[in-house]
Amino acid sequence: MxxxxxxxxxxxxxxxxxxxxxxxxxxxxxxxxxxxxxxxxxxxxxxxxxxxxxxxxxxxxxxxxxxxxxxxxxxxxxxxxxxxxxxxxxxxxxxxxxxxxxxxxxxxxxxxxxxxxxxxxxxxxxxxxxxNYRRAPAVTMAKQLIDEGRLGRIFHYRANFLQDWTINADLPQGGTALWRLDAAAAGSGVTGDLLAHCIDTALWLNGSITTVNAMTETFVKERMHNLTGKMEQVKIDDACTFFCRFGNGSLGLFESTRYARGHKALYTLEVNGEKASLKWDLHDLHRLQWFDHKDEGRLRGWRSIHVSDGDQPYMKNWWVPGLQIGYEHTFIHQVADFLKAIQEGKPCPPTFRDALETQKVCDAVLSSAKEEGSVKKV
Amino acid sequence: MxxxxxxxxxxxxxxxxxxxxxxxxxxxxxxxxxxxxxxxxxxxxxxxxxxxxxxxxxxxxxxxxxxxxxxxxxxxxxxxxxxxxxxxxxxxxxxxxxxxxxxxxxxxxxxxxxxxxxxxxxxxxxxxxxxNYRRAPAVTMAKQLIDEGRLGRIFHYRANFLQDWTINADLPQGGTALWRLDAAAAGSGVTGDLLAHCIDTALWLNGSITTVNAMTETFVKERMHNLTGKMEQVKIDDACTFFCRFGNGSLGLFESTRYARGHKALYTLEVNGEKASLKWDLHDLHRLQWFDHKDEGRLRGWRSIHVSDGDQPYMKNWWVPGLQIGYEHTFIHQVADFLKAIQEGKPCPPTFRDALETQKVCDAVLSSAKEEGSVKKV
Amino acid sequence: MxxxxxxxxxxxxxxxxxxxxxxxxxxxxxxxxxxxxxxxxxxxxxxxxxxxxxxxxxxxxxxxxxxxxxxxxxxxxxxxxxxxxxxxxxxxxxxxxxxxxxxxxxxxxxxxxxxxxxxxxxxxxxxxxxxNYRRAPAVTMAKQLIDEGRLGRIFHYRANFLQDWTINADLPQGGTALWRLDAAAAGSGVTGDLLAHCIDTALWLNGSITTVNAMTETFVKERMHNLTGKMEQVKIDDACTFFCRFGNGSLGLFESTRYARGHKALYTLEVNGEKASLKWDLHDLHRLQWFDHKDEGRLRGWRSIHVSDGDQPYMKNWWVPGLQIGYEHTFIHQVADFLKAIQEGKPCPPTFRDALETQKVCDAVLSSAKEEGSVKKV
Amino acid sequence: MxxxxxxxxxxxxxxxxxxxxxxxxxxxxxxxxxxxxxxxxxxxxxxxxxxxxxxxxxxxxxxxxxxxxxxxxxxxxxxxxxxxxxxxxxxxxxxxxxxxxxxxxxxxxxxxxxxxxxxxxxxxxxxxxxxNYRRAPAVTMAKQLIDEGRLGRIFHYRANFLQDWTINADLPQGGTALWRLDAAAAGSGVTGDLLAHCIDTALWLNGSITTVNAMTETFVKERMHNLTGKMEQVKIDDACTFFCRFGNGSLGLFESTRYARGHKALYTLEVNGEKASLKWDLHDLHRLQWFDHKDEGRLRGWRSIHVSDGDQPYMKNWWVPGLQIGYEHTFIHQVADFLKAIQEGKPCPPTFRDALETQKVCDAVLSSAKEEGSVKKV
Known part of the structure; x- marks a missing residue:
């Protein structure tokens, strides 16, 4: 039962x-x-x-x-x-x-x-x-590949999360729908909303971040506030860029914005290792790009892997090869893992403690940006 | 209630x-x-x-x-x-x-x-x-665009459905899992299983097919039969190709196989019109490729439309722009349309009568293939 | 000297x-x-x-x-x-x-x-x-891969050559610039102009074609003739489609048209073998798509090979990895091979005799199309 | 004459x-x-x-x-x-x-x-x-589009130049072939060799850079020196990342490395404007990606423009639509422009003075990296 x-x-x-x-x-x-x-x-x-x-x-x-x-x-x-x-x-x-x-x-x-x-x-x-993006099957597979040592020493980690929905300066801030633009409700702008996703995945895939240097910008300085009905200063970051160093010696590069015309929810990540590299893109979340240097020389190339096969993470629970799942399934996977974890008495990452690490990076990023580019330890 | x-x-x-x-x-x-x-x-x-x-x-x-x-x-x-x-x-x-x-x-x-x-x-x-593929949002949008006359006169319709799962000659036929390889249960091979999808969409998007010329092949001639336990002749078509003429004067080209190494469920369709063209691919079902000749000359190019926006078919019911849905949603859309249809007392296409037209094309195709390439009226 | x-x-x-x-x-x-x-x-x-x-x-x-x-x-x-x-x-x-x-x-x-x-x-x-397209480095590499047996038994060969430059019915025929639309000067339309390329490559990569079944169409029935100054019947084929059987048991599918809006010179070819498949596209002629079934299961995917490396055909004579060559280089390669052939006293394929085989297939295609789809031996 | x-x-x-x-x-x-x-x-x-x-x-x-x-x-x-x-x-x-x-x-x-x-x-x-990359036709067209105001206010400029040819630690430095790894001959590593290209294009497309914050790394600390025959410290930067502000208020993000496994000469650039965005990639240099927000809503998407048409920069001098040129043509274009400039008594940008601006940015970048991420005015 x-x-x-x-x-x-x-x-x-x-x-x-x-x-x-x-x-x-x-x-x-x-x-x-x-x-x-x-x-x-x-x-x-x-x-x-x-x-x-x-x-x-x-x-x-x-x-x-x-x-x-x-x-x-x-x-x-x-x-x-x-x-x-x-x-x-x-x-x-x-x-x-x-x-x-x-x-x-x-x-x-x-x-x-x-x-x-x-x-x-x-x-x-x-x-x-x-x-939730940890549990896009392609991202989970990236974790497996890294943990198996297939990339060797990691040199570079880069990620960005690009959107374009706040370019319109007539868009108000605050209230039920638009609390993400209101610093009082959201805490920060793209850093907490979007980069936090990128950072969480990065910490999971590539380990701790030790130092960051960041820049932020608010392109639209004032927006009508839904709660007060008045034009008010926009206090969130519209865009945030930072570079960093990871504990494993690799370099990181992160960017997020809501002013990248043409991108809706373009979360991409790429990891370059000594032996292999991988890339992923939320706009086609069922694919993983994979380059393996041990492939025969003249036949080396980036593989576009359609992550829909039973031997790929979570996919044996879904349909048949070639038939893709979508955004909502990342949440289903997290619930499945949570239920399994409580059944086994184990933690279900990211736990609050794991997420606190992401918070620390976000804070360091925002702090560095205050004195543009100043180095901050995490 | x-x-x-x-x-x-x-x-x-x-x-x-x-x-x-x-x-x-x-x-x-x-x-x-x-x-x-x-x-x-x-x-x-x-x-x-x-x-x-x-x-x-x-x-x-x-x-x-x-x-x-x-x-x-x-x-x-x-x-x-x-x-x-x-x-x-x-x-x-x-x-x-x-x-x-x-x-x-x-x-x-x-x-x-x-x-x-x-x-x-x-x-x-x-x-x-x-x-169900009619109701992939990108395919439904293709229907809208054609019906709005945006393609103008249609010259070409092409579709294929390529898989590779039966290349292994040791795969048996028949029984619960593999009835698709058993002519007694399936009627035909790729024609009824895969081309029927392509034909249904084609009739919907481009109107009636008048004549067909077809070729079929069975690459693996005998397979063990799960029900009899014996090697038995394979009577289905492993591959089927046909060209045809549509009632609107356009030319059609269709192909299906289960021997296209590297393709899992690659159903693609392309329509070339006087003014515009479109393409779709089940492996990335949330995208529609669109070329519009009325775009300014030097800036013409195929657009990769991420069909995830609220003004695109069915998508206001799902998530936010940039977040894709998957294979299973095509069925949900059909149920939604069916329920709405009975609520309104209207038919929910494709009805049995619509599907009979696809059956007629399939029969003409199989008949043409018997005398390789002979022209058959539908 | x-x-x-x-x-x-x-x-x-x-x-x-x-x-x-x-x-x-x-x-x-x-x-x-x-x-x-x-x-x-x-x-x-x-x-x-x-x-x-x-x-x-x-x-x-x-x-x-x-x-x-x-x-x-x-x-x-x-x-x-x-x-x-x-x-x-x-x-x-x-x-x-x-x-x-x-x-x-x-x-x-x-x-x-x-x-x-x-x-x-x-x-x-x-x-x-x-x-000349035989000597696009990616196509030459395809030949190497097939000859090395890396695809195993071939099941399918498909190619098309799609253009859109004659959609405009006001375009005249004949004379210096437009002799390709004049049957008296060109012999045929897309069959001799475009499909001949596809057939030449196919015979080279996949061996002889034994039978063909074809359909042709002329969408614009009359065009002003540049030499006579009068509207005259267009006698070339605007579009041609055929399927065929190769001597090695594989199935072929070919299509060409000048009415595929959005395609300028889209010559694509794909070969599906038991063990591997490959694809090529003239619009990005410096890339070869490659799928190898012997890649580890969960990591299988189509590789996009940037054919610009010294160990790839002809490329050691050009620049450095990552830097592409273009259309004109296919001709340079043919001259280089011709000069080397006369130096060594060897033939430089395709010779006239080789090209005669392509001619025979073209003739069979045009003949089959006259009685739509009738089977013709090559 | x-x-x-x-x-x-x-x-x-x-x-x-x-x-x-x-x-x-x-x-x-x-x-x-x-x-x-x-x-x-x-x-x-x-x-x-x-x-x-x-x-x-x-x-x-x-x-x-x-x-x-x-x-x-x-x-x-x-x-x-x-x-x-x-x-x-x-x-x-x-x-x-x-x-x-x-x-x-x-x-x-x-x-x-x-x-x-x-x-x-x-x-x-x-x-x-x-x-030379200014004169890839797609990049020149990007310049036209920006100058015509089609992007509107610019928010973001990003570029990277990724290679992987120095991952092997056994590769020596110095001498004829490998002077690019020898600081005495090259001055810097990826900054002068690769980022200089990105910076030159950026200054041309997006105007002056006012401040930079940078990080560099040398992954392989010692390499055998070809001239001395001894292991010597590597003094060039193997990788360099910086963010910056442009005079027009937009944010910039640049990265270069020779340790990005799988990338040969991946120079990409992207510009996000209020009204439109564009992207380019040296690995497919004959294509420009273009997103125009004024396209009808449900049909918006990134266009892949095959820059091979006579109304696109330089292309009327080459072949016909669909047939690509390659890397070497960027140099031919520069010679053509130089010859035309001297004929007309005009400068041929980038002049020495223009290139000095790039040098200033490079110096500021290297200076910033010395005190990791410190802000430097250009």
């Missing part, structure tokens, strides 16, 4: 949808002891939360996240709120002994993150942070 | 999974009056069908498809069996007044198909055939 | 330029005993031929090709005229004991071609036909 | 070949008053220089570059030596009133460059520096 895992979802925006979908599908495709149950969802707008609950089959709704935490029938709290609420909710949930699945970035800054890690580790509850 | 539509699934193989997934997800993403209910699934292997029912949440199981048809609580029968059973089940279901969703190809041949169409139209039941 | 090879060029259109460039450059990049000398060029327009001679450094001009053949100081005659003059010039040149380099297609039809081969073989003169 | 321009080439290595080829071909393809004559080539190895002269048709040889400068019959001196000789030769040539074509980078450092500019401007001689 499957064990039920009762989920309480806090926040029901875009991420609320991706997570709900993951909970609903995971047991159709993965054989697991635990079966998530969509027990409750909370949100301040009663009508909105009701509609969401109906659409996704949540058994109940709450208008205050504290109710979710108080409820005895909730096993795990899933935090999908703007960043400025993560800390309070996570600590309360930990103190109530709930498992926690928290959206990224972990926190507004390192200090908050440290408090959260302290609370959660004290409580000893299962936890994970939704850095 | 949503209206329930009770589904009875016959067969629970690969297609049983894709359909079940579609029924389970459709109402999370599309606002529709009808909500499918996974009422029953039938299959001859009691253990297998039970496991499948548990995994997908079917309320009950049956060991004989006739039970499904007899049950009063079933509204719609979904036929996922090998091709040689389609006719009997469909006609019985029609006679019982059930709606029918039938896997492709419609039938073993045109004669069977005509009987099925007669029965279903006599019964007046809602019906559709799972030519 | 280098030996001089005095060239007499007949015709000075587009191909006159590509050949002249090849003669002028070959000794800068290839160490060879023979050095071509641009001795004379002939053409009916005195002013035009003078200008061409000045631009390219020809020592003299003639207004009649017969003069070229009569001159004792000419070693080799290069035929760059419209197709309908090839035979007469080639036979005269052979009888005069000149070496001959003839543009493709060899002749207007097989009968002409046979007369040419008889004459040239009787004369025993060195000869070659300018099917 | 054409005017002769007598060329004296100093150095006959790789660049000597590319330039000689350009001089020999330019008048076949471009109508120009001036015709270069390969008058003399100098080099210290008498046998080597003789062989080179024979291969390329130089009329005479010299063993000392001073002889070239002394000769009255030399109009223009082309400097193809290692970087450490540029200054002395250029200043001597200027003082002798010769026109000068100098390989890049201009000089070992800014100070040298300033002396060279002073000398050349005092002498008032025609001059240009071989930053």
């Amino acid at each position: 499957p064990k039920k895992l009762n989920i309480g979802l806090v926040g029901y925006g875009f991420m609320g949808r991706t997570h709900s979908n993951a909970y609903r599908k995971v047991n159709n495709f993965f054989e697991l002891d635990y079966h998530p149950v969509l027990k409750a969802v909370s949100g301040r707008n009663a009508e909105g939360v009701k509609k969401f609950a109906d659409q996704w089959g949540y058994e109940s709704t709450e208008s205050d996240w504290r109710k979710i935490i108080d409820r005895k029938d909730i096993d795990a709290v899933d935090i999908c709120t703007p960043n400025n609420l993560h800390k309070e909710i996570a600590i309360a949930a930990a103190q109530a002994g709930k498992m926690i699945l928290c959206e990224k970035p972990l926190s507004m800054d390192t200090k908050e993150g440290e408090e959260m890690v302290a609370a959660i580790e004290k409580a000893g509850v299962a936890n994970t942070v939704w850095y | 949503p209206k329930k539509l009770n589904i009875g699934l016959v067969g629970y193989g690969f297609m049983g999974r894709t359909h079940s997934n579609a029924y389970r997800k459709v109402n999370n993403f599309f606002e529709l009056d009808y909500h499918p209910v996974l009422k029953a699934v039938s299959g001859r292997n009691a253990e297998g069908v039970k496991k499948f029912a548990d995994q997908w949440g079917y309320e009950s199981t049956e060991s004989d498809w006739r039970k499904i048809i007899d049950r009063k609580d079933i509204d719609a029968v979904d036929i996922c069996t090998p091709n040689n059973l389609h006719k009997e089940i469909a006609i019985a279901a029609a006679q019982a007044g059930k709606m029918i969703l039938c896997e492709k190809p419609l039938s073993m041949d045109t004669k069977e198909g005509e009987e099925m169409v007669a029965a279903i139209e006599k019964a007046g039941v809602a019906n559709t055939v799972w030519y | 280098p030996k001089k090879l005095n060239i007499g060029l007949v015709g000075y259109g587009f191909m006159g330029r590509t050949h002249s460039n090849a003669y002028r450059k070959v000794n800068n990049f290839f160490e060879l005993d023979y050095h071509p000398v641009l001795k004379a060029v002939s053409g009916r327009n005195a002013e035009g031929v003078k200008k061409f001679a000045d631009q390219w450094g020809y020592e003299s001009t003639e207004s009649d090709w017969r003069k070229i053949i009569d001159r004792k100081d000419i070693d080799a005659v290069d035929i760059c005229t419209p197709n309908n003059l090839h035979k007469e010039i080639a036979i005269a040149a052979a009888q005069a004991g000149k070496m001959i380099l003839c543009e493709k297609p060899l002749s207007m039809d097989t009968k002409e071609g046979e007369e040419m081969v008889a004459a040239i073989e009787k004369a025993g003169v060195a000869n070659t036909v300018w099917y | 054409p005017k002769k321009l007598n060329i004296g080439l100093v150095g006959y290595g790789f660049m000597g070949r590319t330039h000689s080829n350009a001089y020999r071909k330019v008048n076949n393809f471009f109508e120009l008053d001036y015709h270069p004559v390969l008058k003399a080539v100098s080099g210290r190895n008498a046998e080597g220089v003789k062989k080179f002269a024979d291969q390329w048709g130089y009329e005479s040889t010299e063993s000392d570059w001073r002889k070239i400068i002394d000769r009255k019959d030399i109009d223009a001196v082309d400097i193809c030596t290692p970087n450490n000789l540029h200054k002395e030769i250029a200043i001597a040539a200027a003082q002798a009133g010769k026109m000068i074509l100098c390989e890049k980078p201009l000089s070992m450092d800014t100070k040298e460059g300033e002396e060279m500019v002073a000398a050349i401007e005092k002498a008032g001689v025609a001059n240009t520096v071989w930053y």
Whole structure:
């Protein structure tokens, strides 16, 4: 008999949808002891939360996240709120002994993150942070290849996350839809929203970052604020670039912006090693580019691997070779791994502690950018 | 209050999974009056069908498809069996007044198909055939562009469906897993399995085919048969190529094989018109290639359109620009359209009658190939 | 001391330029005993031929090709005229004991071609036909790979040559610039102009073709004729498609058209073998796509090989890895091979006899198309 | 009658070949008053220089570059030596009133460059520096598009130049072939050799750079020195990364390395503007990627423009649409432009003065890297 895992979802925006979908599908495709149950969802707008609950089959709704935490029938709290609420909710949930699945970035800054890690580790509850791109099968395969030593010594790691949705200066900031442009709710701009993804993957694939040098820019200096109705200074970073050194001696280069016309969600990463190199691109997430120097000389070339085969990570659970999966499956994989981890009593990375490392890099980046390019230790 | 539509699934193989997934997800993403209910699934292997029912949440199981048809609580029968059973089940279901969703190809041949169409139209039941690739958003957008006249007069239509999974001569034929290699169960080889997809899309995008000239080949002449345990002649077509003329004066070129090393499920189509051209490739199904001659001369080039934006077909129901969907979503779209169609009392193409046209082309192709390349009217 | 090879060029259109460039450059990049000398060029327009001679450094001009053949100081005659003059010039040149380099297609039809081969073989003169694409380094490498047995048994060969330059119905036919649209000068349309290239490469890479089934179409039925000034019937084939069987048991599929909007000179070829497959595309002629089934399973993918390395055909004579060559270099390679062949007393393929095989396939294709799709032996 | 321009080439290595080829071909393809004559080539190895002269048709040889400068019959001196000789030769040539074509980078450092500019401007001689990539037709078209305002305000400029040829630690430094690894001959590593190209194009396309922050690394610390026969410290930069600000407010990001396994000469650049973006890649130098936001919404996508059409820069002088040119043509274009410039009495950019700006950026980059990431004004 499957064990039920009762989920309480806090926040029901875009991420609320991706997570709900993951909970609903995971047991159709993965054989697991635990079966998530969509027990409750909370949100301040009663009508909105009701509609969401109906659409996704949540058994109940709450208008205050504290109710979710108080409820005895909730096993795990899933935090999908703007960043400025993560800390309070996570600590309360930990103190109530709930498992926690928290959206990224972990926190507004390192200090908050440290408090959260302290609370959660004290409580000893299962936890994970939704850095979902680790579990794109092509990215997971990249991890396997690196861990197997197939790249040899690593020389370079580069990643960028390019978007273009805020070029229009008439776009306001703040409120439900646009809190990502409001520093009070988001903490930072592309650094926490986009580069955090790149950093999380980088730390996972290539180990620790020791120093960073960064530059940021805010191209549109003022935007109408949805909550105040007035033009207000934009305090987030519209663009952020940094180079860094990794503990393994390799060099890193990262860039993110929301002003790269023509790119919607272009998260790319590339790793150059002594023996081999690999590249990945979120816009075609089912492919991994692979170059292997040990291929016969005249036949060397970048391979475009269609990651849809049963011997590639997660893919035996899906369809047949040649048939691709998409963005939403990265979340399903994380839920599958989380359920397996609690079944086995193991952590499900990235844990809060892992995500804190990403937070530290973000903080160093933002700090370096304040005195443009100054070297900061992580 | 949503209206329930009770589904009875016959067969629970690969297609049983894709359909079940579609029924389970459709109402999370599309606002529709009808909500499918996974009422029953039938299959001859009691253990297998039970496991499948548990995994997908079917309320009950049956060991004989006739039970499904007899049950009063079933509204719609979904036929996922090998091709040689389609006719009997469909006609019985029609006679019982059930709606029918039938896997492709419609039938073993045109004669069977005509009987099925007669029965279903006599019964007046809602019906559709799972030519799912019409509903890849990029393909649906191709349809829009053609219908808007953006390509002008069409000169060329070409499509192919290339796989490589039967190159190994040790692969047996027949039985549950490999019925596609057994002419008695499948009717034909790549013609009915793969070219039928290409033909369905072609008829939809480019209108009727009037004449065909075809060539087929069976590269591996004998394979062990799973049911008899003996080496037996392979009677399906391993590869099929044909050229044709369309009613609109354009030329067509089609090819399919399971012996194209390196291609897993490479279904590509290209349409060349006077004013514009387009291309699509199942291996990257979220992209449409588009060339528009009215672009300024020196800046003309093929555009790679990432079909993930809200103004592109079906995509407002999914995620945000740049985040791709995958293979399974084509089935969800067909269920969404089917539910909407019955809500509005309209047909959901491709209907059995539409699919019969594809069957006629397939028959003409196989007939032409018998006297290599002889011209056959459709 | 280098030996001089005095060239007499007949015709000075587009191909006159590509050949002249090849003669002028070959000794800068290839160490060879023979050095071509641009001795004379002939053409009916005195002013035009003078200008061409000045631009390219020809020592003299003639207004009649017969003069070229009569001159004792000419070693080799290069035929760059419209197709309908090839035979007469080639036979005269052979009888005069000149070496001959003839543009493709060899002749207007097989009968002409046979007369040419008889004459040239009787004369025993060195000869070659300018099917230049064999000598794109990526194509030459494809030949190596096939000859080394790396593809194993071949199942499929497919090629197409797609252009779009005659879609405009106002384009006239005939005369100097547009003789390719005039059947009297060209013999056929895309079959002789474009498919002949595809067939030459196919015969070279995959051996003989035994039977063909073809379809042709002329989309624009009448065009103004430049020579008569009147609207006249277009007698060439605007598009041609055929499938065929090769002597080695593989299936072939060929298509050409000048009505594929968006394609300028898209000559692609693909070969699918038991063990490996390869693809090539003239629009990126410095790349070879390669799929090798013996690559480790999860890492299999199509490699995009940048053919610019010293261990790849012809490339040690050019630049350094990563730096591409272009279209014109295919002609330089052919001149280099021709010079080396005469140095060694060996034939330089494709010889007239080789090119006659292509002519036979073209004739069979055109004949099959007359009774749409009828099977024709080559 | 054409005017002769007598060329004296100093150095006959790789660049000597590319330039000689350009001089020999330019008048076949471009109508120009001036015709270069390969008058003399100098080099210290008498046998080597003789062989080179024979291969390329130089009329005479010299063993000392001073002889070239002394000769009255030399109009223009082309400097193809290692970087450490540029200054002395250029200043001597200027003082002798010769026109000068100098390989890049201009000089070992800014100070040298300033002396060279002073000398050349005092002498008032025609001059240009071989930053050849400006004249890849796709890059020249990028310049046109930017100058026409089609990108609008520029937000981002990024470029990299990635190679992998020095990963092998057994590769020695110094001497004729490997002077690029010897700081005494090259001045710097990838900064002067590769990033200088990226910087030159960037300054041309996007205007001045105001500040830089850089990081460099030398992965292989010691290599055998060809001249001393001993293991010696490697003093060049193996890799260099920097970010910067442009005078127009846009952000720049540059990277170069010779340790990016799988990349041979991957020079890519991308410019993101408010209205449009473009990308280019030396590995497919005949293509420009173009995204135009004013394209209709659902049809927006990156266009891959095959730059081979007569209305694209330089291309009317070459073949027909679809047929690509290659690396060597960038040099031919520069010679054509140089000859036209002297005909018209205009400068041929990049002049020495233009190239000095690139030198200043390089110096600022190397200076910033010394105190990792410190901000340096240019």
